Amino acid sequence: MDLEITPPRALKGEVRVPGDKSISHRAVMLGALAEGDTCIENFLMGADCLATVRCLSALGASFTGPDDQGRLTVHGRGAGALREPEDVLDAGNSGTTMRLLLGILAGLPFFSVITGDASLRRRPMKRVTGPLSMMGADIRGRQEGNLAPLAVRGGTLQGMEYTSPVASAQVKSALLLAGLLAAGRTSVSEPALSRDHTERMLQYFGAAVHRTGCTTRITGGQTLQARPVTVPGDISSAAFLMVAAAVVPGSAVTIREVGVNPTRDGIVQVLKEMGADIEIFNIHEQSGEPVADIRVRHSRLRGVTVTGALIPRLIDEIPVLAVAGALAEGELVVRDAAELKVKESNRIATVAVELKKFGVDIQELPDGLQVRGGRPLTGARCASHGDHRIAMAMTVAGMAARGKTVIQGAECVDVSFPGFDGILASLRVE
Numbered sequence: 498m499d500l501e502i503t504p505p506r507a508l509k510g511e512v513r514v515p516g517d518k519s520i521s522h523r524a525v526m527l528g529a530l531a532e533g534d535t536c537i538e539n540f541l542m543g544a545d546c547l548a549t550v551r552c553l554s555a556l557g558a559s560f561t562g563p564d565d566q567g568r569l570t571v572h573g574r575g576a577g578a579l580r581e582p583e584d585v586l587d588a589g590n591s592g593t594t595m596r597l598l599l600g601i602l603a604g605l606p607f608f609s610v611i612t613g614d615a616s617l618r619r620r621p622m623k624r625v626t627g628p629l630s631m632m633g634a635d636i637r638g639r640q641e642g643n644l645a646p647l648a649v650r651g652g653t654l655q656g657m658e659y660t661s662p663v664a665s666a667q668v669k670s671a672l673l674l675a676g677l678l679a680a681g682r683t684s685v686s687e688p689a690l691s692r693d694h695t696e697r698m699l700q701y702f703g704a705a706v707h708r709t710g711c712t713t714r715i716t717g718g719q720t721l722q723a724r725p726v727t728v729p730g731d732i733s734s735a736a737f738l739m740v741a742a743a744v745v746p747g748s749a750v751t752i753r754e755v756g757v758n759p760t761r762d763g764i765v766q767v768l769k770e771m772g773a774d775i776e777i778f779n780i781h782e783q784s785g786e787p788v789a790d791i792r793v794r795h796s797r798l799r800g801v802t803v804t805g806a807l808i809p810r811l812i813d814e815i816p817v818l819a820v821a822g823a824l825a826e827g828e829l830v831v832r833d834a835a836e837l838k839v840k841e842s843n844r845i846a847t848v849a850v851e852l853k854k855f856g857v858d859i860q861e862l863p864d865g866l867q868v869r870g871g872r873p874l875t876g877a878r879c880a881s882h883g884d885h886r887i888a889m890a891m892t893v894a895g896m897a898a899r900g901k902t903v904i905q906g907a908e909c910v911d912v913s914f915p916g917f918d919g920i921l922a923s924l925r926v927e
């Protein structure tokens with residue numbers, strides 16, 4: 498599907514974005530492991546989270562919904578009620594589905610095979626299958642258990658202390674979920690703190706999880722108690738609207754009920770450092786997660802350098818941050834972000850290739866990007882590379898460019914942000 502964009506005069510109004518993808522995955526997974534009914538409101542009906550629901554159904558979990566309001570109930574009967582799937586589990590395009598489910602499958606006493614689409618079958622899984630094998634699971638796949646399809650014979654796991662070489666919430670979460678099903682204590686240390694939604698939701702469901710610095714610990718054998726979950730709006734989806742409002746002259750956009758977890762809000766911090774006019778207000782807590790309204794008005798931006806512990810706090814927002822950099826004065830530099838190479842596409846390469854089509858001065862770095870901003874953008878014919886974040890970032894570039902932009906293969910937007918073009922259309926002032 499092609500998406501056509503012409504620059505609006507301004508973006509104005511008040512919107513909500515769909516539910517958080519990370520929290521939606523975790524709500525159904527923990528719901529399936531818990532005892533009782535987990536009623537979820539504002540569940541993300543994107544392709545990735547629906548893949549998680551299908552995999553859990555194949556494992557015997559039972560659901561009511563989702564209805565068209567995003568209401569979904571998981572009828573949990575504890576981990577022991579999950580059973581061997583009769584067919585291959587399909588995680589589609591979703592790294593989170595595959596890696597977190599591997600943690601659960603490793604701790605369950607049966608055989609399963611999990612695969613995904615062409616992009617997911619190229620992404621590294623050894624980062625979870627390696628430590629899960631050390632805990633006692635038998636996991637086989639191409640490149641010594643690195644590439645899906647992966648065959649898992651789960652069973653009795655022994656907790657362990659693991660130091661992850663990457664700051665990855667998917668690695669941490671897979672090991673904490675395996676740790677919940679394992680004997681003894683599991684601890685995961687990471688080089689910088691990644692998103693902590695799994696820890697928060699485990700605690701919300703009654704499990705004891707402790708963190709000291711960047712080390713998180715869980716003791717196996719705890720039971721989870723079902724609780725209602727209201728999923729906040731996804732800050733990673735809101736980021737596209739935030740940058741669009743910041744760069745399109747005359748804009749003023751309010752996004753209601755967005756998750757502002759401090760392990761996810763790096764984009765707000767960096768846009769503010771760049772000079773963006775952003776207000777965060779009406780801060781409150783919902784199902785163990787902080788939520789707020791975000792108002793963004795157009796303003797002049799300047800380039801900054803983004804590195805280190807900030808990177809995991811905005812990893813999925815880097816494609817759209819590069820667009821903000823292209824429209825800012827001076828230079829935006831992103832370093833320590835080599836993880837971008839193993840996402841749905843190699844995002845260092847795809848961001849650079851696509852932004853060059855708009856006339857942007859952008860260079861690939863081994864672990865990031867360098868963008869020299871300030872030149873006017875010219876509308877372009879872009880490719881999504883099958884990557885939702887690239888499709889949406891280039892849409893934002895198109896809104897600030899002269900002339901028409903076309904995004905080829907824009908159907909992948911549905912992975913995380915169904916209704917994206919409708920929400921943008923509702924904000925347009927012609």
Ligand SMILES: O=C(O)C1=C[C@@H](OP(=O)(O)O)[C@@H](O)[C@H](O)C1
Nearest residue numbers: 519593664665666667668812813
């Ligand atoms: O745990 C999660 O829900 C996610 C963690 C991040 O991946 P990594 O764990 O690979 O950094 C992020 O890029 C992804 O979109 C969602």
Ligand SMILES: C=C(OP(=O)(O)O)C(=O)O
Nearest residue numbers: 590591592593813840886
């Ligand atoms: C990297 C992403 O997701 P996943 O790893 O779940 O495919 C993303 O949504 O940008």
